[in-house]
Amino acid sequence: MNDNEFHRHECLQVSMSKTDSTVAFKNRSISLPANNALVIAYNIEHKLIESEWVNVLVDNECEVGRLLIELMGSNEYVVIADHEIIEKLFEDPERELSRMNDVIRDEIKRAILLIKDHDHNCKLEGIAKEVGLSSDRFRKVFKEEVGITFKNYLRWQKLRRAFHLLTVSPETKLVDIAHQSGFSDQAHMTKIIRETFGYNPKNIKNNL
Structure with a gap:
């Protein structure tokens, strides 16, 4: 897939590439060595330059998010070569995130x-x-x-459903995916996906 657009998240992003890669921020670019993890603070504009990326988005209010914020200190981003939390996130992110919030009322x-x-x-x-x-x-x-907040939970669930439908039913029209995912219309879904991931859903669909 081509480079994404500059975008920001209301959460932390942990990214890793199997090759040496570049990440652009608004006022600078950095080189990321292969298999090193890059943790980006929330609401920091960035752009991943074309490469084979694996990305995990983590809400900064959850326990994993708080641990990552402690690792980062006051930095907008930090490159981590080796850390237990990072390893577990990339091994099985859903299991690690759910393990830290497994007792729910x-x-x-x-x-x-x-x-x-x-x-x-x-x-x-x-x-x-x-x-x-x-x-x-x-x-x-x-x-x-x-x-995470109730509002953000609803948004993430809609995004998860949209990406699931994009993956399992790539022939489905985007307007139908938007409605089936709970978005008011295709324009709303496109806006949220571009703001969150930096990609237009049409480009994601065409690359599946």
Whole structure:
């Protein structure tokens, strides 16, 4: 796939390439040695120059995110050659992230199931009421238990579904993928994907 566009995330990014690579920031570029991990702070504009990248996005509020922020200090990015957390993330990112948030209150487990039942199109107030918590309490507990805000959780679930559909049904029209993923329309999905990953979903679809 061609280079992506300059973009930023509301989360941390951990990237690794099997070859020597280059990452561009707004005011400079850096060289990344092969098999070294680059951790980029949230809301830092960057662009991955064409290479075979493996990327893991980590919410800065979850436990893994807090550990990575400790590793980074006040830097906008840091290159890490060897660290246990990085190794585990690239071995099995979903298992490592879920392991650090594996004890979840019953109300939040029910909320997650309700969100899935609503196809990720739901309001915080409605879900809070169904699990027996006030909106303010639910908002606080959800972030504590899941590691990210309710709003960001919904967005990530929509993005995950969109990428799943892009992968398993590349022949499906983007407008249909947008609606099936819970986005209001194709333009909204395109905007969120470009802001989050720096790629147009049409380019992603054409490269599958």
